[in-house]
Amino acid sequence: MSCKLMLILSTSALVVIFSGCSTPQVSSHGIVDIDSEVIEGGIGSNEVRTVAQKMCPAILSLPDIANSNSVTRIAISPMKNSSRFIVNTNIFMKKLRLDLNRYSKGKIRFFSQNNARKTRHRILKNRRENHVEASLNDIAKQFVQSYIVTSSKKQLRLATIPVLSTNLVGMNADSMIATLRSKIAGKSKGKVVFTMPGTVNKADYLLTGQFIADSIKKEGIVNLVDYIKVMNKRIKEGKSLEVYERTAATKNSGVQINLVNKEIFLHKPELFRQIQASANLRAEPNVTKKLNLLVVNAKDKLVVFEKLFVIEKKITDGTAKSNLILSGEITSMTKKQSGKIADYLLITMQLIAPESNEVLWEDGYEVKKASVTGIVYQ
Amino acid sequence: MKNKLLFFIMLTLISLCGCKSTYNLEPESASDLAAEGSVVVVRPDRYVLFGTRSAADYLRITYCNMTQNAGGLPEIKLGIKNVSGNHWWDMGSEDFTIYVQAVFYKEPLKGQSTRSAPIFKTNKQAVFIKRGKTQDLSFISPVKGAGGYQIIISED
Numbered sequence: 001m002s003c004k005l006m007l008i009l010s011t012s013a014l015v016v017i018f019s020g021c022s023t024p025q026v027s028s029h030g031i032v033d034i035d036s037e038v039i040e041g042g043i044g045s046n047e048v049r050t051v052a053q054k055m056c057p058a059i060l061s062l063p064d065i066a067n068s069n070s071v072t073r074i075a076i077s078p079m080k081n082s083s084r085f086i087v088n089t090n091i092f093m094k095k096l097r098l099d100l101n102r103y104s105k106g107k108i109r110f111f112s113q114n115n116a117r118k119t120r121h122r123i124l125k126n127r128r129e130n131h132v133e134a135s136l137n138d139i140a141k142q143f144v145q146s147y148i149v150t151s152s153k154k155q156l157r158l159a160t161i162p163v164l165s166t167n168l169v170g171m172n173a174d175s176m177i178a179t180l181r182s183k184i185a186g187k188s189k190g191k192v193v194f195t196m197p198g199t200v201n202k203a204d205y206l207l208t209g210q211f212i213a214d215s216i217k218k219e220g221i222v223n224l225v226d227y228i229k230v231m232n233k234r235i236k237e238g239k240s241l242e243v244y245e246r247t248a249a250t251k252n253s254g255v256q257i258n259l260v261n262k263e264i265f266l267h268k269p270e271l272f273r274q275i276q277a278s279a280n281l282r283a284e285p286n287v288t289k290k291l292n293l294l295v296v297n298a299k300d301k302l303v304v305f306e307k308l309f310v311i312e313k314k315i316t317d318g319t320a321k322s323n324l325i326l327s328g329e330i331t332s333m334t335k336k337q338s339g340k341i342a343d344y345l346l347i348t349m350q351l352i353a354p355e356s357n358e359v360l361w362e363d364g365y366e367v368k369k370a371s372v373t374g375i376v377y378q
Numbered sequence: 379m380k381n382k383l384l385f386f387i388m389l390t391l392i393s394l395c396g397c398k399s400t401y402n403l404e405p406e407s408a409s410d411l412a413a414e415g416s417v418v419v420v421r422p423d424r425y426v427l428f429g430t431r432s433a434a435d436y437l438r439i440t441y442c443n444m445t446q447n448a449g450g451l452p453e454i455k456l457g458i459k460n461v462s463g464n465h466w467w468d469m470g471s472e473d474f475t476i477y478v479q480a481v482f483y484k485e486p487l488k489g490q491s492t493r494s495a496p497i498f499k500t501n502k503q504a505v506f507i508k509r510g511k512t513q514d515l516s517f518i519s520p521v522k523g524a525g526g527y528q529i530i531i532s533e534d
Contacts, residue, residue: 035477035502036534049501057518061449103498103520367504 041371043087043330047347048095051365055349056099058363062351065107073109074100074351075322083332083345092328096349111318121315128312135309136176139293140183148205148295148304149191158184159195159203159298163291166212168219173211173291173311180293181207205304206296214288214314288314324360325352344368408491416487417442417456420532429467433476433533436462440512444527452524454480456515458531460507471509477502479530480517486526497521502532 032038035046059065065072076097079089100108112120143149149156160181163173181194184207195203213219289312295305328349335342348364417439422431440457447453456478463471482498498519507513517529 033502033534035504037504046501046504050503053500053503054518057447057449057451057520060520061447061451061518063449066449099520368506 041341041343041369043083043085043345047345047365047367048091051092051347051349052095052099054365055096055363056103059100059351059361060104060107062361064360065104068107071109072107072324073111073322074324074326075111075319075354076113077325077327077352079328079330081330083330084334084343085330085332087330089328089330092330092347093326096326111322113317113319117317124315132176132311133179135311136180136183139307139309140180140187142307143184143295143305144187144192146305149188152191155190156188156192157195157202157204158192158207158295159200159205160197161200161206161208163209163211166210167215167217168211168213168289173209176291176311177207177209177293200298203298206294206298208294208296210292210294212290212292213285214290215285219285219287286314288312322354325354326350327352339373340370341373342368342370411493412489412491414487414528416527417529417531420530423533429465433531435465436460436472436474437476437507437531442529444524447518450522452482452519452522452527454482454517454527454529456480456517456529457512458505458507458515459512460509462509473506473508474533475504475506477532477534478505478515479503479532480519481528481530482519482521482524483526483528484523487528488526490526497524 035049037044037046076093079092081087081089097110101110158181160177163177165172178197184192185194194207195201200206288310290308290310292306292308294303296303326349328347331346331348333344344366345368346364346366348362350359351361352358353360419432419434419437422433424431438459438461440459442454442456444452444454458476458478460471460473462474463469479502480500481496483496484494487493498521500517500519503515505513505515
């Protein structure tokens with residue numbers, strides 16, 4: 001083979017070999033400028049930051065905030081997204097809240113409306129236990145120092161009777177009466193004695209109370225312990241646990257358990273199904289619970305000593321103290337034609353007075369964006 | 379051959395002595411800092427032989443001042459005009475987007491050969507300017523006490 005032909009062949013071979021090589025497309029990650037639009041179109045970091053940086057000084061300049069010597073408390077309402085974009089609207093509020101916290105120098109405070117709720121509830125619940133113990137100690141001391149005990153020349157005999165529930169269902173405060181009883185007995189140093197639980201013979205006074213929920217309706221729980229007790233009893237008696245819908249009309253309303261033959265009939269099975277399905281009814285109601293302790297004269301049933309104390313306060317998120325509500329909306333208007341899309345975006349923020357529902361302040365940021373989509377994939 | 383090898387080794391050793399693990403950064407020239415104005419445009423991505431790629435050639439300031447708003451916060455008001463297409467070698471005028479960032483300082487900047495840390499810096503805000511039109515921009519700092527400012531304009 002001639003040299004020239006060899007050269008041509010080897011060059012061709014090299015070209016063929018190298019044209020088959022390719023650098024594979026590898027992913028690359030890097031930090032880019034926060035405000036740069038790496039991908040055009042839509043709502044991005046630039047909009048989030050621009051909105052926050054326009055609204056923050058505008059809010060701080062409001063006379064109600066700038067000239068006020070006291071702290072302004074603001075509750076945040078979730079931002080509404082009325083645009084065509086799938087946006088995490090929380091990020092607008094978070095960024096604005098960050099800037100306001102940073103630059104208001106303590107003049108503005110927010111409520112933790114979503115974060116740390118479980119931890120907070122746990123802490124408050126733990127604190128309640130100490131509070132109840134301290135309250136019962138205090139009441140026992142007051143009763144022992146009261147006129148009824150100090151003026152009595154003889155030993156006083158008290159009996160305990162179950163606490164009356166005013167509007168609480170499935171719950172009772174008998175354990176507190178039992179605790180109070182032992183504290184009174186301890187502090188009285190023999191001046192006050194109690195009869196055996198369940199007996200009221202020859203008692204001078206009765207120790208009882210009223211268990212009250214700060215609510216205009218009945219509050220309570222479907223007590224699992226009571227339910228299990230009923231079920232266990234039926235199992236021992238060989239009765240069925242099936243639930244059947246009563247076909248005959250009944251005159252009673254509400255849930256009633258009627259044991260007929262071997263089945264349990266319920267007048268309102270829908271309600272029962274709701275009870276079974278609803279987790280709220282198995283959880284302790286979040287209402288302020290009070291105990292009105294009563295010492296009653298056994299003869300004439302007159303209350304001679306009465307003390308109301310709060311067992312547990314309703315756990316609130318604190319927003320009742322808010323001076324203003326911060327809310328907002330993302331609205332957009334879109335036009336499409338032959339693969340071209342134009343979006344007009346209007347992002348607004350408002351401050352609303354909770355009592356009057358007036359919009360005290362409102363501002364907006366508007367931007368228009370154009371993008372092109374491939375015709376094939378429309 | 380032996381001499382050449384020795385020479386090569388010595389040259390290598392001398393070169394290695396010049397290697398350091400760290401190098402000092404030179405400070406910006408005081409005269410350059412002092413010459414910077416209140417409104418600056420970042421340098422173009424590259425310089426070309428003919429024409430210009432700098433946005434400074436397409437933009438003019440119509441007004442620029444700093445006042446206090448009703449809440450006592452410093453506010454910069456800036457007017458920028460698109461004057462593109464004003465050269466014989468560049469007659470085509472364009473609408474374009476620029477990014478504007480405002481930086482607030484405690485002291486006025488003019489003539490200052492040193493800089494202190496800014497008291498507040500806005501983000502880069504996108505501004506679309508139509509050819510021949512003036513855009514009116516406003517930047518408010520949530521931090522009080524600004525005595526000086528600088529506006530930085532870039533293409534991205």
